[in-house]
Amino acid sequence: MEIALVVAGILVVLAFFLISMYNRLVTLRQRVREAWADIDVQLKRRWDLIPNLVETVKGYAAHERQTFEAVTQARAQAIAAATSGSPEQRASAENALGGALLNLRAVAEAYPQLQAVQEFKDLSENLSATEDKIAFARRFYNGGVRDYNTALMTFPTNVLGGMFGFTPEQYFELTDVAERAVPQVKFT
Amino acid sequence: MAGPAPRLSIYDALAANRIRTAVLIAVFTLIVLALGFVFGEYLQPGGGAALMPFAIGFSALSSAGSYFAGDKVVLGMSHARELGVGEEPQLRNIVEALAIGSGLPTPKLYLIDDTAPNAFATGRDPRHASIAVTRGLLAKLERTELEAVLAHEMSHIGNRDIRVMLLVIVLVGTVALLADWLMRSMWWGGRRGRDRDRGGAVALFAFALALVTPVIATLIQLAVSRQREYLADASAALLTRYPPALASALRKIAADREPLEVANKATASLYIANPLKDRPAFFDGLFDTHPPVEERIRRLEAMG
Numbered sequence: 001m002e003i004a005l006v007v008a009g010i011l012v013v014l015a016f017f018l019i020s021m022y023n024r025l026v027t028l029r030q031r032v033r034e035a036w037a038d039i040d041v042q043l044k045r046r047w048d049l050i051p052n053l054v055e056t057v058k059g060y061a062a063h064e065r066q067t068f069e070a071v072t073q074a075r076a077q078a079i080a081a082a083t084s085g086s087p088e089q090r091a092s093a094e095n096a097l098g099g100a101l102l103n104l105r106a107v108a109e110a111y112p113q114l115q116a117v118q119e120f121k122d123l124s125e126n127l128s129a130t131e132d133k134i135a136f137a138r139r140f141y142n143g144g145v146r147d148y149n150t151a152l153m154t155f156p157t158n159v160l161g162g163m164f165g166f167t168p169e170q171y172f173e174l175t176d177v178a179e180r181a182v183p184q185v186k187f188t
Numbered sequence: 189m190a191g192p193a194p195r196l197s198i199y200d201a202l203a204a205n206r207i208r209t210a211v212l213i214a215v216f217t218l219i220v221l222a223l224g225f226v227f228g229e230y231l232q233p234g235g236g237a238a239l240m241p242f243a244i245g246f247s248a249l250s251s252a253g254s255y256f257a258g259d260k261v262v263l264g265m266s267h268a269r270e271l272g273v274g275e276e277p278q279l280r281n282i283v284e285a286l287a288i289g290s291g292l293p294t295p296k297l298y299l300i301d302d303t304a305p306n307a308f309a310t311g312r313d314p315r316h317a318s319i320a321v322t323r324g325l326l327a328k329l330e331r332t333e334l335e336a337v338l339a340h341e342m343s344h345i346g347n348r349d350i351r352v353m354l355l356v357i358v359l360v361g362t363v364a365l366l367a368d369w370l371m372r373s374m375w376w377g378g379r380r381g382r383d384r385d386r387g388g389a390v391a392l393f394a395f396a397l398a399l400v401t402p403v404i405a406t407l408i409q410l411a412v413s414r415q416r417e418y419l420a421d422a423s424a425a426l427l428t429r430y431p432p433a434l435a436s437a438l439r440k441i442a443a444d445r446e447p448l449e450v451a452n453k454a455t456a457s458l459y460i461a462n463p464l465k466d467r468p469a470f471f472d473g474l475f476d477t478h479p480p481v482e483e484r485i486r487r488l489e490a491m492g
Contacts, residue, residue, distance in 0.1 A: 031291075038288055129281035136289030139429075 021160050028148040032169050035141035036087075039172060042133045043082070043094060049130060050075050050101070053123045057104060060114040067100075067107050074100040087170040094134075101127070138172050145169045201347040201419055208352045213251050216359045220247040220366065227370050254358030255351075259310045259318055261358060262458065266308075266450045268298035268320040275299075279326060282335050283319065286342045289427050295319045295345060304448040305329065305441050308458035309341035310350050317345045322448065329437055336424055336434035337441075340460055343423035349416055353458055414479040421484055425491050435488040442481040 054068050074097040081093035105124075108114055115121075149168045152161045160166075224243030228236035254261075271280070280297060287294040295309065298320035305325040311317035319341045329337065344350050425431035441461045448463035456464050461481060 035291070042288070125278065125281070129278075129285065132281065132285040133288050136285045136427075140289050140291050 018160065021157055022164065025148075025151060025157060025161055025164075025166055028144070028151055029166065029169070032141065032144040032148050035137065035144045036172075038137040039134065039141055040082075042130055042137050043078070046097075046127070046130045046134065047075055047079060049123060049127050053104070053120075053127065056117065056120050056123060057108050057111075057114060060111045060117075061107060064107050067103050071097075071100040071104050087172050091172050098131070142171050142173075145171050201349070201416070205348045205352050209355060212352065212355050212359060216251065216363065217244070217247040219363050220250075223363075223366055223370055250362050251355075251359065254355055254362070255312055258354040258358045259312065259316065259350075262310050262354065262455060263298055263318060263320060265452070265455060266300055266320060268300045268318075270318075271297040271299050276326065278331070279321065279334070279338075282331070282338055283342075286335070286339050286427060290342050290346050292342065292346055293317075295342075297321075299323060300448075300450060302448055302450060303327070304446040304463065305444055306448050306451070306459045306461065306463045307337050307341055308455075308460065309344045310354055310458060311345065312351050312354065313348065314345050317350060319345075324444070324446075325441075328440060328444070330433075332428075332430060332433040333437035333440065336428055336430070337437050337460055339424035339427045340420050340434060342427065343420040344416075346423070347416070347419065349420065357455060357458070417479050417484065418487060421488060422491070425488060431488040431491040435485045438481050438485055438488075 050071060054071055057064070058068060074093070078090075078093040078097045081090045085093070108120070108124075151157045152166055152168055221240065221243050224239045224246075225236035228239035231239075273280075276297070276299070283297060284294050292314045295311070295314075295317040296319075298318055300306075300320055300322040302322045303324040304322055305328045307319065307321040307325055309317060309319045319338065321338075325334065325337065344353075421434060424434055428434075438461060448459070451459060451463035456462060
């Protein structure tokens with residue numbers, strides 16, 4: 001009788017332990033998904049800013065056609081990658097877009113009249129703010145992925161994770177655009 | 189990032205702050221009960237017990253009041269005005285980005301119309317948090333420096349420091365007010381009443397006051413642990429990935445000799461750097477609300 005009680009007690013404790021472990025994994029995964037939604041919102045906001053920005057710069061630098069086309073194309077590819085791609089593909093498309101935008105800004109630098117236009121200033125501040133938010137959202141997302149993946153890889157959560165089909169999440173790697181891309185400024 | 193890890197992790201900070209909140213409310217209740225008892229005994233021998241329900245009700249009410257409305261009180265005391273959606277877009281953009289980066293809701297933004305650069309955060313939890321900045325802060329800091337200061341404030345919100353600091357300010361203020369009020373009423377009441385009892389009651393009260401004052405000082409020290417400012421600095425550096433910005437912002441704020449007029453001894457501990465520039469000597473030791481700026485800068489530079 002006493003042994004049965006002890007065994008029952010151990011089982012109850014074990015059950016609570018497993019439940020809390022399972023719940024922790026679910027919480028961590030949920031945090032990753034919410035963080036992903038944050039990135040998504042900011043990336044979309046960047047897409048929305050681009051057409052206006054391109055039009056504004058075009059008004060002052062109409063002959064920089066290559067730069068505009070590169071931005072427009074990169075934007076289309078980023079949008080396409082968002083509907084079909086993995087975080088990895090998406091990151092590389094967004095990365096390319098960031099590089100193209102950097103070129104566009106470098107081109108705009110060469111036109112002092114453009115720098116004085118209020119609409120351009122507003123768009124510029126908006127774009128900077130959005131890219132800031134993308135950077136912060138990405139860090140927060142990657143931090144969440146790190147915590148979740150670590151939990152999935154360490155004992156004893158890895159056993160439970162395997163049993164209930166938890167899979168690791170992918171990091172969203174945007175290399176620092178400002179460091180990588182060499183702006184191609186043409187003074188033609 | 190190479191550099192000394194903060195000695196206090198955010199999880200330790202959360203747990204410590206929960207305990208601090210409980211201790212604060214308990215100590216406050218005890219002080220109010222003690223004051224009530226002394227006052228009751230003074231009015232009528234054996235009358236202390238009769239005042240107890242009143243004292244308990246009073247401490248419960250003021251604890252709840254400072255928990256739920258303390259931020260309004262503090263913001264009001266600082267003459268802070270809430271910013272509308274279209275105002276100061278750069279400030280709002282930075283705060284929104286930092287909120288995303290720390291996984292917190294965007295706090296409400298307030299502006300203090302003063303040219304001395306400073307900032308503070310307040311509220312009872314991250315969902316009911318506010319950040320107040322002075323006009324001088326917006327004017328005198330670069331964008332990266334402003335971002336670093338705001339990241340420091342977001343860290344106070346994330347670590348739940350804001351709740352402890354808020355309770356301290358309002359509860360300590362209430363005790364001081366109560367002690368003052370009781371002392372006055374006993375003094376004048378004693379004049380009118382029988383002179384024979386007065387001496388004993390005043391002595392009793394002086395004893396109670398002597399008991400209370402060091403407790404108040406301890407409370408303030410509890411609230412203003414230096415460790416907390418260091419932790420918020422370190423978290424801010426981690427959030428922005430750029431410690432030199434906070435170092436140079438602190439340097440600018442400390443170098444500014446202009447005192448912030450709306451700050452007082454009660455609210456000084458809230459600000460990112462001591463807003464009272466001409467503090468008297470005793471204030472230094474007992475109520476030292478902030479670690480020396482030089483030391484904070486040194487630690488930040490060690491991180492970079």
